[in-house]
Amino acid sequence: MSRLHRARTRLRALICIRPTIIIRTTIIGAVLVPVLAATTTVVGVGAAHAATPGGSPWIVSVGDSYISGEAGRWAGNTNTSSSEIDALGSAAYYDNAGHTAETIPRCHRSQSAEVYIGGGVNGLNLACSGAETATYTDSGNFKPGLDFYNSGGNQGQALMLQNFAASHKVGMVAVSIGGNDFNFSSIVTTCVEDFLTTPSWWPSYCSQDSSVTGNFSAANVAAVTSHIAQALRNVRQAMTNAGYADSDYTILVQNYPSPIPTSSGFRYSQSGFTRQSTGGCGFWNTDANWADGTALPTISGAVSNAVAQSGLSNVKQLDISSAFNGRRLCENTVGLLEEKGLGSWTNPGAVDKTEWVNQIRTVTTIGSSPYYIQESLHPNYWGQLALRSCVRQAYNNGAVRSGSCTIAGTGLDGNGDPAMALH
Secondary structure: HHHHHHHHHHHHHHHHHOHHHHOOOOOOOOOOOOOOOOOOOOOOOOOOOOOOHHHHHHHHEOOHHHHOOOOOOEEEOOOOOOOHEEEEOOOOOOOOOOOOOOOOOOOOOOOOOOOOEEOOOOEEEEOOOOOOOOOOEEOOOOOOOOOOOOOOOEOOOHHHHHHOOOOOOOOOOEEEEOOHHHHHHHHHHHHHHHHHOOOOOOOOOOHHHHHHHHHHHHHHHHHHHHHHHHHHHHHHHHHHHHOOOOHHHHEEEEEEOOOOOOOOOOOOOOOOOOOHHOOOOOOOOOHHHHHHHHHHHHHHHHHHHHHHHOOOOOEEEEEOOOOOOOOOOEOOEOOOOHHOOOOOOOOOOOHHEEEOOOOOOOOOHHHHOOOHEEEEEEEEEEHHHHHHHHHHHHHHHHHOOOEEEEEEEEOOOOOOEEEEEEO
């Protein structure tokens, strides 16, 4: 066994990255939960349209970690005390009635999640970190997909939505799904491994690895697009089963934001290990350019094409692909708290000076800290609130609209969220 191979093997054991949509541990021998037919309908629902529930309006979010609120506990990044960026505390992901525990362990439904737009509109977060279009189980953790799975007290998100909508007035269903179906987690793990185990004078690029590029073959893109389209049809079926006509609600489908800059935007050189050891963004320039220029656009394109393929008439799209530009991980326009002379996330101007994406962490950097590896490369507290502003503007007081959301200035708006604009 070569020295390089031994180093990469040790590193793979240490990284174990799994921040859902983007980072996921390689699953070997995982038990996949059988998924009930994605087109399952509930017997006994008549063709006639029943009256929808009354009361205050609700927005329900379904999908993966980019809408569940993963990493929403942390406001910025620091390599000093975690208390300096702890915006929500240890109960950040507790989503049961008493906020004492998670309803589904490791779904990480954050209290800062984007569904809670306020203004008299209620929010319910059914999304789950790690979710794919279909339900599965990973290392003992249940991951409900956008289907009608129902076994042993566990339900798919479409069934959860159906049950809730039957007794609550749901005006919009916000959806983020598809990233995990592309295996982007293992892709990012490979990218970080390549950065940490190969020298700058002879780098290995994940973007040239067949195990990575195969995820973006025409055949796989077509397959994932079809899965996303079916997931959206399942959302519609859930609402139909709950007694809704298509005109009674809107499905808002969002794509994925760019979490790291291209090569010219990094504030750390790719020489040495500072990009990962200090910044938590261990990508070669070539791979970062590929991620922004090829991988993410392909995933977002699959989401958009799936909307068209679904055939649904009551869908709007929220483009958040550039929502974090200027506040991305390791971008040269922002910095760690200590790099910006800030002692806490609560200091004036922190929202504009610090990153909105959580650092990539490895087993060796977690130690006894309160961080989770699965929080890596996800929108943090500021990022979640920024997306909340985008959703609020898309909801548009019930007249839901499509648009592209970007940073609109500095500071916080009247709702306490970063200034964003929907174009």
